[in-house]
Amino acid sequence: MDWKSSAEAVIIGAGIVGVSTAYYLAKHGVKDVVLVEKGTICSGSTGRCGAGIRAQWGTEMNCRLGIAALDIFEQLDDELGMSIGLNQGGYLLVAYTDEEKETLRKGMLLQNSLGIQSRQITLSEAREICPGLAAEDATGFFFHARDGHADPFLTTFAYLEAAKRLGVTCHRNTTCTGVTVRDGAVRGVETDKGPISAPIVINCAGAYSQDIAAMAGVELPNWAERHEILITEPVAAGVCPCMLMSFSGNYYIQQRPHGSIICGMSPDGRPEDHDNGTSWQFVEKMSRVLAKLLPRTRGIRVARQWSGQYDMTPDAQPVIGETDVKNFYHSTGYSGHGFMLAPVAGKILAQHITGGKPDIDFTMLDYRRFARGEHIMESNVV
Amino acid sequence: MSTSPETKEKIYVCRCEEITLEEIDEWIDRGYDTVDELKRVLRVGMGPCQGRGCQDIIMREIAKKTGKPITEVAPMRVRPPVKPVKIGLLADGGEK
Ligand SMILES: Cc1cc2nc3c(=O)[nH]c(=O)nc-3n(C[C@H](O)[C@H](O)[C@H](O)COP(=O)(O)OP(=O)(O)OC[C@H]3O[C@@H](n4cnc5c(N)ncnc54)[C@H](O)[C@@H]3O)c2cc1C
Secondary structure (H helix, E strand, O other): OOOOOOEEEEEEEOOOOHHHHHHHHHHOOOOOEEEEEOOOOOOOOOHOOOOEOOOOOOOHHHHHHHHHHHHHHHHHHHHOOOOOOOOOOOOOEEEEEEHHHHHHHHHHHHHHHHHOOOEEEHHHHHHHHHHOOOOOOOOOOEEEEEEEEEEEEHHHHHHHHHHHHHOOEEOOOOOEEEEEOOOOOEEEEEEEEEEOOOOOEOOOOHHHHHHHHHHHHOOOOOEEEEEEEEEOOOOOOOOOOEEEOOOOOEEEEEEEEOEEEEEEEEOOOOOOOOOOOOOOOHHHHHHHHHHHOOOHHHEEEEEEEEEEEEOOOOOOOOHHHHHHHHOOEEOOOOOOOOHHHHHHHHHHHHHOOOOOOOOOOOHHHHHOOHHOOOOOOOOOOO | OOOOOOOOOOOOEEEOOOOHHHHHHHHHHOOOOHHHHHHHHOOOOOOOOOOOOOOHHHHHHHHHOOOOHHHOOOOOOOOOOOOOOOHHHHHHOOOO
């Protein structure tokens, strides 16, 4: 592909966040956008994720983002002209203590007040949704039928193809090595293939965004945290038709449309590195959870395991907005929920950059909240 | 994805996921010219054979269409080959 040495906007990182942001910018009139990706498309967290989508959140901001994202996901096939593999089997949240049930119930009331039709259900109702579920030790169940999951690759490629049709270009295998700042404003980027000048630069580098921010002299308190995940051989549908998730139980489990079961859990401690390493301890622990919770999985074989990085912030909420450097933006820090938020995150940032009023006011997601000590604590995260 | 008329003979490159040469060519033309990206978009090589049956053909096709020497086409990233062990065994074996 021909090298583009100037553009209206440069986006660093072609994961789901960068690609959706490129699409919405182009849709809002900024068509000459260049995506710079050090590897291939989806080589970062996006291609390694569980791709769950939910609106059952514990803070108003996440609820608003979550339901707005669902609205977008539901019509994305038509908008982008390609199937994204959306599957809405609902999310079934499981509480194991009275305290956790109370937290989830408060979350549900908040969700209901914002138009999210989540509800508390009984064990027998939970069993109808997820046959064979063994959770007699649980204290409560919460369900939202519109939640689900999509194919992370197809979703990213669908956005990318639609963006390319609008004029966006993508330089793969191109590493951003510097961010050019003059007189307090961003002027472009340096890459290993040459410089690109641009009046707008957006940092969508996921678990590497703190490094990109530092290139412009901006400090981001983000860090990369390794999370493991596995997939089984494909089996007949119906083993886990919903996304089964528990925060205290520390698991999420779902069956993909082609029959494989994908599941993961949070690591012990904080494995803080960029190494996508895997461990047998994870496979054993995850298997114990599966065998207890869904006894019929005992006869199913584990096929592959891998890991990816959560792009963490001190309050597990994203960082979206302009920085102290004019026209240098962040859209990052999505920890374990960047896939589901990417459609809405891309849209509202594009609306803001092009001078419109964003569908959702995201000023509270400014990165300077950390320095001010204004963390927005979210309870509903694994 | 395939736009060919039914009459045109289909050449299956990946038998596990039933992906044709035509589909692979289409996506290479769109710029998805690495084995990893083709795997992500078409699931080629993700089936039971894990690419043993199709990877060489795909790499040759990429080389042919991009004009790159085959030595410059990277093979698939290999995910740790977990021995396909049953969850029940893993769960019991790990019990301490
Ligand atoms: C195991 C696991 C399970 C998950 N499950 C879910 C889930 O169920 N639901 C959900 O919503 N989210 C989930 N997530 C989180 C989700 O994957 C991320 O939040 C999301 O993919 C972030 O997208 P991104 O585009 O910001 O990051 P990425 O996909 O990581 O993209 C960033 C890109 O920037 C590139 N880059 C970095 N540095 C440079 C540089 N210097 N120059 C050029 N390019 C650069 C990288 O190569 C990368 O491709 C999960 C994550 C993991 C690891």
